Amino acid sequence: MSRRNKIYEGKAKVLFEGPEPGTIIQYFKDDATAFNNQKKGTLSGKGVINNIISEHIFKALGDIGIPTHFIERLSMREQLIKAVEIIPVEVIIRNIAAGGICARLGLEEGTPLPRPLVEFCYKSDELNDPLIAEEHILTFGWADELEIEEITHYALRVNDFLSGLFSGIGIKLVDFKLEFGRLYEGDDYATVLADEISPDGCRLWDSKTGEKLDKDRFRRDLGGEMEAYQEVARRLGILPSADVTEIADHIKKDS
Numbered sequence: 001m002s003r004r005n006k007i008y009e010g011k012a013k014v015l016f017e018g019p020e021p022g023t024i025i026q027y028f029k030d031d032a033t034a035f036n037n038q039k040k041g042t043l044s045g046k047g048v049i050n051n052i053i054s055e056h057i058f059k060a061l062g063d064i065g066i067p068t069h070f071i072e073r074l075s076m077r078e079q080l081i082k083a084v085e086i087i088p089v090e091v092i093i094r095n096i097a098a099g100g101i102c103a104r105l106g107l108e109e110g111t112p113l114p115r116p117l118v119e120f121c122y123k124s125d126e127l128n129d130p131l132i133a134e135e136h137i138l139t140f141g142w143a144d145e146l147e148i149e150e151i152t153h154y155a156l157r158v159n160d161f162l163s164g165l166f167s168g169i170g171i172k173l174v175d176f177k178l179e180f181g182r183l184y185e186g187d188d189y190a191t192v193l194a195d196e197i198s199p200d201g202c203r204l205w206d207s208k209t210g211e212k213l214d215k216d217r218f219r220r221d222l223g224g225e226m227e228a229y230q231e232v233a234r235r236l237g238i239l240p241s242a243d244v245t246e247i248a249d250h251i252k253k254d255s
């Protein structure tokens, strides 16, 4: 683990001061939580896999013109990112009904939605990330109208791109969560994609079998979490040839 000053420790990641002003090191832990921290566990090697999956996806999104906080991957568990002010709104994009929306609207899991649905939640662990409307974001000043427009536009572009990417490797992108931040450049600032994109924050189903390849394996005690995460990385063509548990053990000894 980095010996730099810790800025923040979250459920799955730690942020450290970066080498230059305006940079941060994002360290991916093996800790897994669900149901707002009520269920906790450790998935050996998860941080390593999520680091490389998120790197791969953020680079690809950068290549299609979506601004992100990503600079470069530094090690098996660390990436260098730009310091941003996180907008306290979680953006959920859904293509198929699963999870929260099923209970809320009485939908059967697996029902395709007529069109991609963008939802907003207020980012607050204490309040369990409640679903909010655009009006709440504006009323409480969490983001302005232009930012909401940009966030929605980027979210739908990310969805289009990732749906295609995953469909090409036999995976359905059911839903996922994005976070955005403000990147300050002098007096001005730009909206950029932040946080991570990995099986921790996506629902990914095998196109043929419907097998879950995401954090629902952990949430629902299905087992085989790391095999599923590795399978996603393998299909993306980014899994290092060595077994990830071996890599994780190696890193633990190093740190």
Ligand code: CDP
Residues within 6 Å of the ligand: 035, 090, 092, 098, 099, 100, 101, 129, 175, 176, 177, 200, 201, 202, 203, 215
């Ligand atoms: O299943 P649950 O009710 O916890 O959440 P959801 O609103 O159905 O989640 C939609 C998608 O966003 C899933 O892929 C979740 O993994 C992801 N999500 C997340 O990564 N972090 C959150 N705080 C909430 C949702």
